[in-house]
Amino acid sequence: MIRIDKNESPYRALTEDEIAKIAIDTQFNQYAENEYQDLQKSYAAFNNLDPELVSFANGSDEWIQKSVVVLGKGPILTFDPDFVMYQVYAEQFGREIVKLPSNEDHTFDYEKVYKKIEELKPSIFIFSQPNNPYGTLHPADFIEKAAEMMKEVGGYFVLDEAYGEFVEETAQYPTGDHVIRFRTLSKVYGLAGLRIGVATSTRKTMELLDSIAHPYPLNTFSLNVAVHLLNQPERLEEFIELNRELSKQLHSVFKEEVGDIIPMLESHTNFLFTYGDDAMDLGNYIVENGFLPRMYPEDESPALKKAVRYSIAKENQLEEIRKIIQKWRDEKWQSRKNG
Numbered sequence: 001m002i003r004i005d006k007n008e009s010p011y012r013a014l015t016e017d018e019i020a021k022i023a024i025d026t027q028f029n030q031y032a033e034n035e036y037q038d039l040q041k042s043y044a045a046f047n048n049l050d051p052e053l054v055s056f057a058n059g060s061d062e063w064i065q066k067s068v069v070v071l072g073k074g075p076i077l078t079f080d081p082d083f084v085m086y087q088v089y090a091e092q093f094g095r096e097i098v099k100l101p102s103n104e105d106h107t108f109d110y111e112k113v114y115k116k117i118e119e120l121k122p123s124i125f126i127f128s129q130p131n132n133p134y135g136t137l138h139p140a141d142f143i144e145k146a147a148e149m150m151k152e153v154g155g156y157f158v159l160d161e162a163y164g165e166f167v168e169e170t171a172q173y174p175t176g177d178h179v180i181r182f183r184t185l186s187k188v189y190g191l192a193g194l195r196i197g198v199a200t201s202t203r204k205t206m207e208l209l210d211s212i213a214h215p216y217p218l219n220t221f222s223l224n225v226a227v228h229l230l231n232q233p234e235r236l237e238e239f240i241e242l243n244r245e246l247s248k249q250l251h252s253v254f255k256e257e258v259g260d261i262i263p264m265l266e267s268h269t270n271f272l273f274t275y276g277d278d279a280m281d282l283g284n285y286i287v288e289n290g291f292l293p294r295m296y297p298e299d300e301s302p303a304l305k306k307a308v309r310y311s312i313a314k315e316n317q318l319e320e321i322r323k324i325i326q327k328w329r330d331e332k333w334q335s336r337k338n339g
């Protein structure tokens with residue numbers, strides 16, 4: 001079974017020889033020395049940031065958990081659907097979480113969001129931009145207004161940009177002590193298993209988030225691999241571009257083969273969200289044929305009851321999926337329609 005359910009990169013960016021060399025050179029009998037600071041410098045240089053305002057943890061998952069621990073004690077606001085770990089961590093620490101449901105057409109009602117911020121005065125408003133699982137982008141005017149409102153109520157505005165590198169149009173996002181941005185090396189950098197999540201904000205807020213950091217927060221091997229990759233910016237750009245191309249291919253396959261019969265959302269990520277009865281039928285058929293997309297049988301969110309989300313795969317695998325879709329359309333969809 002080929003997994004296309006976790007929005008990873010299907011490739012590693014480094015050769016086996018390079019990986020072996022990094023492993024050999026990694027002094028893991030000792031605690032890390034300057035490796036963390038090296039990654040701060042390399043990541044900041046690649047992303048045009050101040051290295052002193054960039055911190056790392058074991059995946060952005062850990063940053064989400066840390067936020068729940070240190071950013072106030074009041075309610076947490078998010079969307080429904082959104083990344084499942086917001087709720088998981090809120091529940092771990094007994095924090096109230098309020099989820100704003102999307103409309104039936106998978107858009108969000110931002111006027112309701114503004115009202116909810118005023119009424120609830122959340123300590124944290126966290127959401128993914130672009131949204132996981134929809135892949136859609138929240139508009140810039142909403143981001144600006146919601147961030148300002150969170151400042152007024154004394155809360156934190158946390159943008160989880162796990163798929164930010166797939167967004168083509170660059171938006172100017174608000175800044176300030178109340179604004180935190182999370183990114184990750186798990187997606188477009190192809191390092192999911194090494195668990196490197198990034199947080200950036202102002203010095204004051206980074207100090208607060210880092211106030212519960214562990215000593216040697218990341219393992220030396222992960223740090224060394226990431227530094228090796230980031231220090232080759234041209235090659236890394238090419239790898240990122242490859243992931244973006246795979247995302248385009250994934251979209252073309254579904255649009256060309258079933259865009260006229262299966263509803264799907266315009267995605268700015270490395271995955272594609274499809275929904276409805278036919279989407280479920282196709283999803284199950286794809287599972288029977290050896291690929292495992294994400295379905296949501298356990299999820300309470302009504303928007304996910306009949307949804308299937310597909311992550312990028314290798315080029316030849318995506319073409320294999322195309323053939324499976326064609327077969328489904330010829331054999332199953334056609335006969336269901338006729339019958």
Ligand SMILES: Cc1ncc(COP(=O)(O)O)c(C=O)c1O
Binds near residue numbers: 185
């Ligand atoms: C929106 C969002 N945030 C965070 C994460 C977790 O990423 P990491 O691997 O950095 O913990 C994911 C992973 O799927 C995600 O989709």
